[in-house]
Amino acid sequence: MIKFLSLLFFLVSNSIFPVLEIEILKGSDNLSKVAFVPFGIESGIEENYGSQISKNIEKNMLLFGEFENLAVNEMLSYPSSENDFYYRDWKVLGVDYSLIGKVNSVNALGNLNISYSLFNINRRIKILEGEIVGSEDNIEGISKIISNRIYEEITGLRGIFDTKIAYVINSDADTYQMCISDIDGKNEQILFTSKAPIMSPDWSPDRKKIAYVSFENGLAEIFIQDLQSGERDSIQALGMTNSAPVWSPDGKSLALVVSFSGNPDIFLYSMNNKRLMRLTNHYGIDTEPSWSPDSKKIIFTSDRSGSPQLYEINTKSKRKKRLTRDGNYNARGRYFPDGKSIFFVHGNDGNFQIATKKLSSRYIETLTSTSLDESPTISPNGNIIIYATKDGSNGYLGGITLDGKSRFSLPVKSGSVREPAWSPLLN
Amino acid sequence: MNKALTSLNTFFLILLFLSLIFSMFSVPNLNIDEAQSIKINFYELIQQDEKLFDSSAPNTSVEKETKKTSAINKKTNTDETSIISKFKINKLGIKNEITKIKLSKEREDILRVSAIIQERISSIWIKPNSLSESLIAKVLINLAPSGEILNFSLIEPSSNTSFNESILTAMNKMTFFEEVLSLERKLFEQNFRNFNLVFKSSGEIQ
Numbered sequence: 001m002i003k004f005l006s007l008l009f010f011l012v013s014n015s016i017f018p019v020l021e022i023e024i025l026k027g028s029d030n031l032s033k034v035a036f037v038p039f040g041i042e043s044g045i046e047e048n049y050g051s052q053i054s055k056n057i058e059k060n061m062l063l064f065g066e067f068e069n070l071a072v073n074e075m076l077s078y079p080s081s082e083n084d085f086y087y088r089d090w091k092v093l094g095v096d097y098s099l100i101g102k103v104n105s106v107n108a109l110g111n112l113n114i115s116y117s118l119f120n121i122n123r124r125i126k127i128l129e130g131e132i133v134g135s136e137d138n139i140e141g142i143s144k145i146i147s148n149r150i151y152e153e154i155t156g157l158r159g160i161f162d163t164k165i166a167y168v169i170n171s172d173a174d175t176y177q178m179c180i181s182d183i184d185g186k187n188e189q190i191l192f193t194s195k196a197p198i199m200s201p202d203w204s205p206d207r208k209k210i211a212y213v214s215f216e217n218g219l220a221e222i223f224i225q226d227l228q229s230g231e232r233d234s235i236q237a238l239g240m241t242n243s244a245p246v247w248s249p250d251g252k253s254l255a256l257v258v259s260f261s262g263n264p265d266i267f268l269y270s271m272n273n274k275r276l277m278r279l280t281n282h283y284g285i286d287t288e289p290s291w292s293p294d295s296k297k298i299i300f301t302s303d304r305s306g307s308p309q310l311y312e313i314n315t316k317s318k319r320k321k322r323l324t325r326d327g328n329y330n331a332r333g334r335y336f337p338d339g340k341s342i343f344f345v346h347g348n349d350g351n352f353q354i355a356t357k358k359l360s361s362r363y364i365e366t367l368t369s370t371s372l373d374e375s376p377t378i379s380p381n382g383n384i385i386i387y388a389t390k391d392g393s394n395g396y397l398g399g400i401t402l403d404g405k406s407r408f409s410l411p412v413k414s415g416s417v418r419e420p421a422w423s424p425l426l427n
Numbered sequence: 428m429n430k431a432l433t434s435l436n437t438f439f440l441i442l443l444f445l446s447l448i449f450s451m452f453s454v455p456n457l458n459i460d461e462a463q464s465i466k467i468n469f470y471e472l473i474q475q476d477e478k479l480f481d482s483s484a485p486n487t488s489v490e491k492e493t494k495k496t497s498a499i500n501k502k503t504n505t506d507e508t509s510i511i512s513k514f515k516i517n518k519l520g521i522k523n524e525i526t527k528i529k530l531s532k533e534r535e536d537i538l539r540v541s542a543i544i545q546e547r548i549s550s551i552w553i554k555p556n557s558l559s560e561s562l563i564a565k566v567l568i569n570l571a572p573s574g575e576i577l578n579f580s581l582i583e584p585s586s587n588t589s590f591n592e593s594i595l596t597a598m599n600k601m602t603f604f605e606e607v608l609s610l611e612r613k614l615f616e617q618n619f620r621n622f623n624l625v626f627k628s629s630g631e632i633q
Contacts, residue, residue, distance in 0.1 A: 022548075025628075031553070156555055156588060
């Protein structure tokens with residue numbers, strides 16, 4: 001009874017004396033500053049390992065311009081355990097997070113035991129502590145795992161440092177290479193070289209295969225290549241040309257474009273029974289399909305209204321919906337990983353830029369400021385878009401974080417880089 | 428006897444409940460300046476009172492009445508009392524005008540300090556990347572008259588841990604809101620001794 005009365009009193013008094021409320025909508029444009037302290041080493045262990053690991057982690061974390069670092073020579077101390085760690089040493093340098101670690105031991109098989117801790121300097125708390133065992137031949141791999149964990153802890157998003165990217169390099173006028181590499185451009189592998197154009201690479205959800213279009217036999221044909229064995233299989237679909245293959249997130253089907261007598265439409269190709277099912281049937285050009293994250297809908301480009309616009313089709317009911325109306329060129333649509341927004345190439349007065357649109361909103365927003373952007377692909381954590389763009393005649397890969405704070409370009413390759421496709425995460 | 432007590436209890440409960448309902452409807456939830464995103468409910472309440480203080484009507488009637496009395500020169504006792512009371516109203520009108528000016532000055536002060544606090548928090552709050560959902564979290568702040576933050580607590584956290592963490596990190600960077608030193612003590616006590624910061628993310632793609 002007393003509790004009830006006091007609650008009533010609280011409610012009444014609260015509504016009589018409202019508290020001043022100040023709304024904060026805008027955040028800072030500054031980046032979080034992270035100190036990557038060189039890892040310590042136990043005696044008897046190769047001296048370089050400590051600094052190598054922290055340098056790798058630092059490089060990963062700075063790759064997309066999402067963080068700022070503190071130079072090693074500016075640090076006031078180099079702690080490798082919690083006992084030697086003093087918050088004030090980092091607070092005075094304006095550091096937000098500090099990473100320390102130590103290589104504790106190496107066994108007879110060459111496996112390193114590494115421990116690490118991440119501190120939030122402003123809150124004066126340890127926010128992450130971990131231990132990892134890995135081969136001394138795979139320091140890069142170990143660093144990527146630690147980087148992912150730190151990134152997740154700070155941003156709340158999945159780490160993407162162990163993802164890969166597929167792309168086509170057009171090194172001279174008639175040489176095309178289908179390549180994959182780590183997201184930082186390292187460990188490049190050439191999957192296939194051809195004198196004829198290669199296009200539209202797409203990763204299988206298990207990251208074991210890549211589908212792409214090759215013109216090696218004169219017509220557009222879809223090939224699926226196994227990354228382990230290197231084996232290539234062409235999809236024997238009907239029709240004159242087959243193009244734009246995209247794996248469904250559940251891995252059961254490929255959405256693709258089949259052209260019968262010059263009229264491209266969207267079809268589904270079942271990976272199990274190798275059957276083709278028609279999704280669209282229109283005299284206009286329907287192309288560039290892409291799956292929704294729940295594998296239930298497909299977004300595609302169609303010129304049925306007179307100009308290229310984006311449409312969505314339900315794969316079961318086949319009900320269609322027009323998604324874009326701004327301007328006379330909206331193409332190459334893709335869903336965000338949450339399925340609530342899309343990104344695409346938006347053409348305006350001869351400029352082609354990457355734009356985004358919430359499916360619940362009427363408005364589109366352009367992300368990029370370059371003018372010849374194409375083939376956008378999104379990081380599996382939904383935070384970064386990489387796209388192909390041009391500097392003169394040379395194609396390279398540009399990127400932008402969705403908060404707009406960071407714009408970057410990926411390491412330049414020899415030759416023109418086009419058609420990037422970001423791999424899914426490994427679960 | 429017991430029955431009588433129970434019914435008395437019930438009567439008080441109903442009375443309290445009615446007072447709760449009444450207070451909820453009688454105190455409107457108001458916005459002073461949407462553009463600046465600062466909500467100060469208390470002052471809109473006073474604004475409504477200001478309308479009651481609108482002294483232009485009684486003033487003119489008093490003037491008319493004064494002319495009338497000087498022209499006729501003789502009137503009954505009741506007329507005299509009415510004149511006196513209207514003079515009183517006139518006096519009240521002037522007093523109200525002063526109150527009005529004072530209130531608008533106070534209002535301005537609150538808005539000014541609130542805007543500075545808003546700007547200072549915005550400049551240090553590093554919003555987590557790519558928040559696709561709409562989020563809202565409320566922090567209660569206790570200030571000393573010197574502007575020192577005595578305490579803060581996340582009284583209404585959002586569903587997103589990173590969003591909550593980013594707010595706590597930003598709040599830990601703040602130690603003083605010395606801007607409140609420019610306020611009158613009464614104004615500080617009424618508005619800034621305890622106040623809320625409402626952090627919002629509209630889920631926009633920037």
